């Protein structure tokens with residue numbers, strides 16, 4: 001007898017969706033001056049969730065002016081201990097409203113509730129708690145006896161971890177005495193707008209946090225605005241390059257967190273079942289919409305024959321479907337555009353003779369979906385070995401010696417993350433020393449903690465977010 005899972009949907013009644021959302025400027029929700037709105041969808045069924053204002057140049061002006069005023073008259077003058085109290089308060093309200101935030105994030109983004117509930121939102125609260133603790137200890141952070149805030153930060157974030165990327169950007173900026181104007185991604189603005197309500201609830205002084213919604217043009221107007229002191233961006237390498245060009249020649253500080261093509265190296269002595277589990281989370285967590293995803297599996301040739309069937313058996317057990325169902329492992333692709341990119345890249349693999357495998361299953365009829373996919377017979381020259389797919393697609397390559405593993409892992413324009421699976425400590429350290437990646441996980445993958453710095457080498461960007469290191473990007 002086969003036992004099936006019964007549906008276990010999380011209730012969405014905890015979310016009070018508004019029909020329209022305006023911009024959050026100087027502590028209030030105000031319409032965009034251009035009067036334009038865009039729709040945010042639920043990518044799992046294409047339901048229209050809400051209309052969200054599109055900020056133009058005049059709104060950017062207003063928000064930057066509000067942030068400047070707040071920084072100079074209130075936030076920059078406040079003691080660190082006082083700033084810390086606000087951040088602790090925000091962290092506690094996030095915890096209190098965690099179910100609402102998790103359900104809303106799942107609706108707007110398409111990622112499984114299991115992840116928003118157990119990963120995204122707890123990490124968001126943890127980031128605010130962590131940086132709240134730094135606010136009155138900045139003189140002891142190793143950046144001189146009297147480190148100063150930069151001023152106003154322009155921050156642009158992507159759609160893959162909407163609220164978590166907001167926390168990574170806003171918590172360290174505020175702890176160090178900066179004020180911010182943040183633009184969430186156009187497909188996932190809703191949790192940022194609830195965060196704006198949380199700032200009101202915490203009685204954060206007006207202008208300290210401003211949220212401007214809109215698409216690429218709004219982002220461009222914000223990062224090009226001459227009235228800010230710092231630009232922080234997470235997103236595609238292409239847009240990151242444009243931003244680096246526009247910031248060059250100004251005295252703004254810049255941090256960029258861009259794409260990745262992380263390698264998960266599995267040596268022949270690794271604990272196989274744990275490695276299978278780690279490789280699966282490494283690429284299928286958050287539908288593979290993860291810049292530090294382990295999108296390339298490098299498996300030692302001598303165990304490939306044993307490993308791959310076990311890997312496929314595990315992937316076949318992943319449950320794809322309703323993101324609000326508590327048993328769902330793989331949710332929806334965030335947008336039609338992203339689905340198109342994933343299809344385009346995996347189609348090139350077919351043309352190049354790569355072998356494609358997905359478990360047999362039907363995909364939901366509405367919404368944006370892509371079955372978990374394992375590509376074997378991949379060589380270094382294939383596009384799927386070099387380009388970031390940003391979807392649930394694993395490219396498998398093999399190696400014979402540790403030297404070959406390292407050479408292949410480093411053979412990428414990116415350098416964000418890597419994983420190493422081995423029982424031997426010496427082999428682990430030997431490998432980690434030679435990998436050019438900002439984060440290296442050992443016998444685990446996709447582990448995040450606010451105390452730990454995160455960031456890239458090469459085309460994955462520069463600067464670090466998280467930990468004590470993350471303070472530096474906001475201190476003069």
Ligand code: NAD
Nearest residue numbers: 157158184185215216219220235236239258259291388390
């Ligand atoms: P994107 O870089 O276009 O968008 C990221 C953010 O930048 C969004 O808020 C967007 O509105 C804004 N933006 C777009 N153009 C801008 C501009 N000229 N100036 C300022 N801001 C601008 O990313 P995307 O199109 O959503 O995704 C494309 C690819 O980027 C993905 O396939 C993936 O490879 C990569 N990506 C990486 C991350 C990451 O976490 N590193 C996140 C999302 C996407």
Ligand code: MN
Nearest residue numbers: 040041108187
């Ligand atoms: Mn959406």
